[in-house]
Amino acid sequence: MNRFFADKTVLLGITGSIAVFKACELVSRMRELGARVHCALTRSGAEMIQPATLEALSGNPVITEMFGTRTGHTISHIAMTRQADLIMVAPATANILAKAAQGIGDDWLSTALLAARSPVLFAPAMNTFMYTHAATQANIALLKERGVFFVGPAPGRLACGEEGPGRMAEVPELLEAAAQALHPQKDLASLRVLITSGPNFEPIDAARYIGNRSSGKMGYALALEALCRGAAVCVVSGPATQPPPVAAEIVSVQTAREMYNAVLERLPGCDILIGAAAVADYRIALPDPGKIKRSDEPMTLHLVPNPDILAEAAAKKKAGQRFVGFAAETENAVEKAREKLQRKQLDMIVANLIGGERCAIGSDCGDAWILTAGGVSEAYPQVEKATLAKYIFDHLVSG
Numbered sequence: 001m002n003r004f005f006a007d008k009t010v011l012l013g014i015t016g017s018i019a020v021f022k023a024c025e026l027v028s029r030m031r032e033l034g035a036r037v038h039c040a041l042t043r044s045g046a047e048m049i050q051p052a053t054l055e056a057l058s059g060n061p062v063i064t065e066m067f068g069t070r071t072g073h074t075i076s077h078i079a080m081t082r083q084a085d086l087i088m089v090a091p092a093t094a095n096i097l098a099k100a101a102q103g104i105g106d107d108w109l110s111t112a113l114l115a116a117r118s119p120v121l122f123a124p125a126m127n128t129f130m131y132t133h134a135a136t137q138a139n140i141a142l143l144k145e146r147g148v149f150f151v152g153p154a155p156g157r158l159a160c161g162e163e164g165p166g167r168m169a170e171v172p173e174l175l176e177a178a179a180q181a182l183h184p185q186k187d188l189a190s191l192r193v194l195i196t197s198g199p200n201f202e203p204i205d206a207a208r209y210i211g212n213r214s215s216g217k218m219g220y221a222l223a224l225e226a227l228c229r230g231a232a233v234c235v236v237s238g239p240a241t242q243p244p245p246v247a248a249e250i251v252s253v254q255t256a257r258e259m260y261n262a263v264l265e266r267l268p269g270c271d272i273l274i275g276a277a278a279v280a281d282y283r284i285a286l287p288d289p290g291k292i293k294r295s296d297e298p299m300t301l302h303l304v305p306n307p308d309i310l311a312e313a314a315a316k317k318k319a320g321q322r323f324v325g326f327a328a329e330t331e332n333a334v335e336k337a338r339e340k341l342q343r344k345q346l347d348m349i350v351a352n353l354i355g356g357e358r359c360a361i362g363s364d365c366g367d368a369w370i371l372t373a374g375g376v377s378e379a380y381p382q383v384e385k386a387t388l389a390k391y392i393f394d395h396l397v398s399g
């Protein structure tokens with residue numbers, strides 16, 4: 001995530017919704033990710049949260065008024081919009097959406113939105129009837145037509161006690177949407193990327209399974225990178241600790257055979273297949289439908305091999321499709337990866353070192369090498385998974 005926010009300036013408009021409490025965490029997460037955050041509070045926003053709170057979280061003065069201020073800070077809306085890489089309004093009320101759609105500039109934030117030159121992202125938060133009102137829907141449609149981005153709202157129980165769409169998106173979703181809006185280069189637009197991610201759990205009995213330590217972080221980084229570059233992304237994910245980005249289509253599976261079926265079903269519609277999952281090579285031949293009882297006798301589990309998803313997909317490959325694999329190795333990673341690249345008929349393979357102190361499994365970074373069928377061989381020592389995802393797509397785009 002850092003790669004999308006590092007050194008970026010985000011102007012965060014906060015309007016009068018009870019969802020302002022999520023804005024606090026949003027500011028703090030964006031700063032952690034390396035962004036400079038400037039907050040602008042509307043008058044009703046300032047009824048919900050004290051500028052001092054946002055000032056402390058953002059490390060910057062909070063803009064509250066167009067002329068003369070309660071806090072003593074006046075910041076030109078033109079200068080600020082020129083500095084901003086992204087203008088995000090979270091929470092965004094029906095009122096600010098209406099003003100933005102109609103071009104009304106009657107306070108600092110609405111005027112800044114009129115002067116905007118950077119991408120604009122709204123996270124609506126309001127009562128269901130306000131959200132579904134024809135006027136609000138028409139304003140949203142008009143803003144979308146002009147290229148404005150939206151995230152949420154989600155359905156659920158609202159602060160007013162009613163149920164329905166209107167809850168502001170949660171912080172991880174807000175960050176993903178901001179990352180997408182912050183990424184100008186859409187060089188994967190119109191491409192469909194299918195990614196396998198995470199571990200497999202192979203049942204032993206009703207309670208136990210065989211699993212592995214894959215976290216799903218690499219699959220998540222690949223999916224987010226592809227989404228930010230404009231691709232349509234589907235992630236077939238095992239039970240990972242890091243769930244895939246919400247903007248991706250997510251197919252949740254447990255076993256290697258479920259993953260295999262999900263991939264083969266979607267294979268004809270994809271342009272790029274990336275096998276980032278740590279697929280279980282074996283499964284229990286006959287899992288016990290009950291719970292195996294403890295005994296003092298040694299026990300043998302009878303394992304049978306699972307299908308090799310990538311190799312079988314490669315056999316069905318159509319012209320123009322590109323397939324990428326990963327090779328997690330404890331030693332001789334590059335040689336073993338090159339052998340797998342050829343055996344599985346892949347276009348690219350990414351070798352990772354596992355085991356030891358610099359183990360890539362579960363970690364945010366690791367030693368990696370990108371090898372392509374065309375002869376590219378590049379080493380990336382201790383590279384962050386998000387950065388590695390960028391390099392993988394850079395090679396695919398240029399190759």
Ligand code: C5P
Pocket residue numbers: 196256274275276277278279280281306307308309310311324325326327328340
């Ligand atoms: O396990 P192995 O080192 O052969 O994995 C190499 C690549 O093949 C990885 O991308 C992995 O996701 C994929 N794979 C697969 N089906 C398997 C085993 C591995 O798609 N049964």
